[in-house]
Amino acid sequence: MAADAGRGRDAGDRALAIDVRDVARTFTDRRGRRVEALAGVSLSTARGELLAVVGPSGCGKTTLLELICELQAPEAGSVACDRAVLMPQHDLLLPWLDALDNASLALRIAHVPRAAARARAVALFAELGLAGFEQARPHELSGGMRQRVAFVRTLLSGKPLLCLDEPFGALDALTRAEMQDWLARALAHEPRTVALVTHDVEEAVLLADRVVVLSPRPGRVVAQLEVGLARPRRRTDAAVVALREQALDALALGRAATT
Amino acid sequence: MRWLRAALAPLLLVLVLLGAWEFYADLHSASSFVLPAPHAVVSALWDNAGFLVANLAKTAEEVALGLLLALALGFALAVLVHLSSPLRRAVYPLAVGSQAIPIAVIAPLLVFWWGFGVLPKLAVIVLICFFPVLVTTVDALGAIDRDQLKLLRTLDASRWQAFRFAELPAALPAALSGARIALAIGVIGAYIAESQTATSGIHAGLGHEINADLTALQTPRAYAAAVVLFALAIACFYALALAERTLAPWAQRSRGETP
Numbered sequence: 053m054a055a056d057a058g059r060g061r062d063a064g065d066r067a068l069a070i071d072v073r074d075v076a077r078t079f080t081d082r083r084g085r086r087v088e089a090l091a092g093v094s095l096s097t098a099r100g101e102l103l104a105v106v107g108p109s110g111c112g113k114t115t116l117l118e119l120i121c122e123l124q125a126p127e128a129g130s131v132a133c134d135r136a137v138l139m140p141q142h143d144l145l146l147p148w149l150d151a152l153d154n155a156s157l158a159l160r161i162a163h164v165p166r167a168a169a170r171a172r173a174v175a176l177f178a179e180l181g182l183a184g185f186e187q188a189r190p191h192e193l194s195g196g197m198r199q200r201v202a203f204v205r206t207l208l209s210g211k212p213l214l215c216l217d218e219p220f221g222a223l224d225a226l227t228r229a230e231m232q233d234w235l236a237r238a239l240a241h242e243p244r245t246v247a248l249v250t251h252d253v254e255e256a257v258l259l260a261d262r263v264v265v266l267s268p269r270p271g272r273v274v275a276q277l278e279v280g281l282a283r284p285r286r287r288t289d290a291a292v293v294a295l296r297e298q299a300l301d302a303l304a305l306g307r308a309a310t311t
Numbered sequence: 312m313r314w315l316r317a318a319l320a321p322l323l324l325v326l327v328l329l330g331a332w333e334f335y336a337d338l339h340s341a342s343s344f345v346l347p348a349p350h351a352v353v354s355a356l357w358d359n360a361g362f363l364v365a366n367l368a369k370t371a372e373e374v375a376l377g378l379l380l381a382l383a384l385g386f387a388l389a390v391l392v393h394l395s396s397p398l399r400r401a402v403y404p405l406a407v408g409s410q411a412i413p414i415a416v417i418a419p420l421l422v423f424w425w426g427f428g429v430l431p432k433l434a435v436i437v438l439i440c441f442f443p444v445l446v447t448t449v450d451a452l453g454a455i456d457r458d459q460l461k462l463l464r465t466l467d468a469s470r471w472q473a474f475r476f477a478e479l480p481a482a483l484p485a486a487l488s489g490a491r492i493a494l495a496i497g498v499i500g501a502y503i504a505e506s507q508t509a510t511s512g513i514h515a516g517l518g519h520e521i522n523a524d525l526t527a528l529q530t531p532r533a534y535a536a537a538v539v540l541f542a543l544a545i546a547c548f549y550a551l552a553l554a555e556r557t558l559a560p561w562a563q564r565s566r567g568e569t570p
Binding site (some may be wrong): 118121122123133136137138139140144146147148158159160161162189191205208212215 | 316362456458459461462463464465466467468472476480559561
């Protein structure tokens with residue numbers, strides 16, 4: 053897109069996939085009051101890294117992702133990122149398309165003919181354990197399966213940076229655990245830079261290379277935790293549990309500082 | 312067999328009502344000029360089958376063409392109103408105002424102006440029917456998840472592609488539902504427009520026929536024509552329901568049963 057030029061979207065001159073500096077964003081709510089969503093947030097992510105952002109609800113996590121995806125512009129500070137694609141909490145699969153057509157939507161938008169677009173989706177379906185569901189309509193799929201198709205749709209956008217906005221937030225606990233394992237495997241198979249927003253600290257520690265903890269609104273960075281554990285990780289590993297406690301402490305600290 | 316059981320109760324009720332009508336007409340030996348008994352209507356149907364079918368063809372053509380035009384106009388207006396807020400401000404009040412036009416008053420004026428051809432009848436039907444299509448379609452276009460549009464933007468969809476992939480398929484079943492709502496009044500519109508037709512002898516449509524027969528005290532045939540008109544409305548209703556089910560099968564599931 054032409055708009056990319058002004059925001060330093062060219063990958064060549066930047067070492068970082070996400071470089072957010074001193075970003076502030078306020079918006080006006082329905083009653084006309086000004087609400088500060090983010091206040092002076094800085095964070096960065098190297099290419100290929102999985103960054104998790106955790107924070108209480110309403111701390112501006114979604115705003116942060118929308119800034120990274122260029123759906124919003126910051127009021128202060130700068131955002132320089134690779135080209136990013138959004139995967140929202142709800143799968144938003146189109147009910148009139150089958151799983152393959154939904155997954156290959158980005159290719160169709162890029163004017164790839166339907167047969168070729170579907171063929172590329174078929175290959176990913178096979179790799180990511182979705183074989184047999186190619187022709188299924190969204191209503192025939194379980195919540196977890198729908199999120200998998202949505203993730204394939206995100207992958208096939210061809211963008212180097214994936215922004216996942218609480219991708220498993222709407223799923224039940226068992227399915228969520230299953231999906232976290234699936235996502236870890238899928239990313240091992242199809243490595244990308246990922247910004248994962250979640251309110252589930254365990255999920256962040258299980259999946260991420262680095263966890264950024266935000267305070268309640270207005271969102272500020274309270275802590276950054278390097279995870280640095282080998283994969284695959286299990287939620288019962290002592291190191292995972294310890295990091296989870298550390299992140300929870302940071303969350304509590306952020307809450308105490310604001311109130 | 313389930314449909315048979317579902318149809319049994321209303322069928323019985325209709326038979327009871329017909330019986331009561333028959334009984335009443337025979338008992339009071341009301342003149343068949345005033346109130347023909349059902350058996351007289353049935354024999355009028357039988358005796359005038361060719362004549363009624365010729366008039367039905369005329370009316371059916373008007374209603375079908377009028378509905379198609381109303382669908383096209385209502386849908387096109389809905390899209391324009393949805394895409395441009397200046398147009399919304401310009402068009403919507405006029406569209407709402409058009410529904411305040413008393414059709415029974417405007418129909419003879421249109422016939423006077425455009426003659427006895429199909430044109431004034433189409434105009435009346437379209438004037439009545441485009442509005443429900445417009446309203447239901449605008450609602451459906453406005454009800455699209457905002458996150459869906461954000462997602463499409465990060466997949467690099469242009470405004471047109473967002474419309475084509477997400478909005479158009481969502482609006483289609485709504486437009487057809489709108490047409491179904493419009494249908495009943497549309498048939499009334501056809502009747503009113505036809506009853507203004509002064510010519511006789513040629514087949515000028517069922518509406519014209521009912522009026523002419525009442526004037527000529529051919530009451531059984533007028534009733535027979537009314538029955539045929541009624542059947543036409545029901546047939547159109549089911550044709551639209553069928554179109555909706557074929558063109559937008561996904562919409563059926565979210566709304567539950569078909570009528």
